[in-house]
């Protein structure tokens with residue numbers, strides 16, 4: 004039996020789901036799709052106004068618990084997927100922001116959670132910058148505080164993120180999480196080079212050398228960042244964003260075939276059918292992964308293995324879709340600056356997520372001796 008509080012929150016959730024659906028339908032209808040090299044600031048502003056960032060917080064902090072309630076997880080899936088449709092770049096930043104909300108909820112002290120919620124309600128964008136630059140970020144004690152050195156190499160929203168969750172290695176070789184302000188313009192660097200796609204995500208590097216922090220910037224204990232199932236389970240959110248990119252690509256594909264009077268051709272119909280199968284397959288995997296990530300009944304290993312396979316299934320579906328679209332539209336899909344070409348470039352870049360080989364073999368290793376956890380889902 005659900006309590007009346009739970010029923011109220013479910014009502015709020017379904018209202019929010021309806022609101023964001025209307026919001027995204029309007030963006031789609033107005034074709035307000037952001038351009039290639041510019042951070043989609045207007046879209047971020049609009050997402051804030053519709054309450055999407057606040058909804059991520061727990062109910063105690065004025066949100067809708069999208070990061071904790073299983074029903075909230077499915078609404079979050081819609082939010083990430085629809086954001087990916089409009090802009091994979093903003094999807095990347097939103098997904099990072101959600102990751103920070105989740106980690107602060109899991110590992111933050113009551114004071115840290117409260118201070119973070121306050122900043123979030125003030126409208127900040129948070130980032131998760133864990134990929135090290137050269138040299139990597141280290142931390143050492145100094146005069147009751149800590150001094151950082153080194154840089155983060157792939158940092159999305161380098162100009163828009165004002166608070167980043169970063170990892171740093173201690174002199175004993177332990178990895179710890181820190182929440183650090185990132186507003187000093189002269190610490191921003193171009194990063195490891197211009198990426199082929201995802202230019203609008205504003206991905207660069209940030210130099211933390213000689214940043215001084217106090218103990219209350221430290222989040223959780225050493226090793227928490229890599230703690231399972233959270234470390235791997237969070238990947239479902241990236242897959243949800245990628246799925247949004249696939250949705251957009253399929254729309255552009257069908258639209259162009261219709262405009263060129265080629266949609267009724269039998270071969271093109273086969274491609275459209277195959278594209279829809281890939282889309283639905285990816286969508287089913289993402290939903291399964293989201294449910295696993297929020298499951299209280301599955302073991303940590305089951306969650307990790309399920310999400311790992313989902314991540315790779317979506318990657319494969321998206322790559323196959325790109326091949327189909329290129330074959331179906333021909334050279335027209337390679338004209339630089341066209342929406343279809345841009346989405347493909349963004350998607351191909353976005354799909355490069357860490358350690359795909361290990362992700363597959365780890366999941367496979369688990370399933371050598373275990374069946375699908377369908378009962379628990």
Ligand SMILES: Cc1cc2nc3c(=O)[nH]c(=O)nc-3n(C[C@H](O)[C@H](O)[C@H](O)COP(=O)(O)OP(=O)(O)OC[C@H]3O[C@@H](n4cnc5c(N)ncnc54)[C@H](O)[C@@H]3O)c2cc1C
Nearest residue numbers: 131132133134157158159201206352355356357358359360
């Ligand atoms: C647009 C964009 C924005 C990003 N923003 C952020 C951000 O805000 N914060 C952040 O922290 N990161 C960010 N990243 C980095 C991202 O999270 C990944 O770290 C990065 O994309 C990893 O890609 P990779 O293909 O180089 O992975 P890798 O893990 O290096 O994989 C490349 C290949 O090497 C294999 N491999 C991996 N490890 C080994 C090994 N030890 N030995 C042999 N083979 C190996 C893999 O299986 C794979 O085949 C961003 C990336 C992109 C593209």
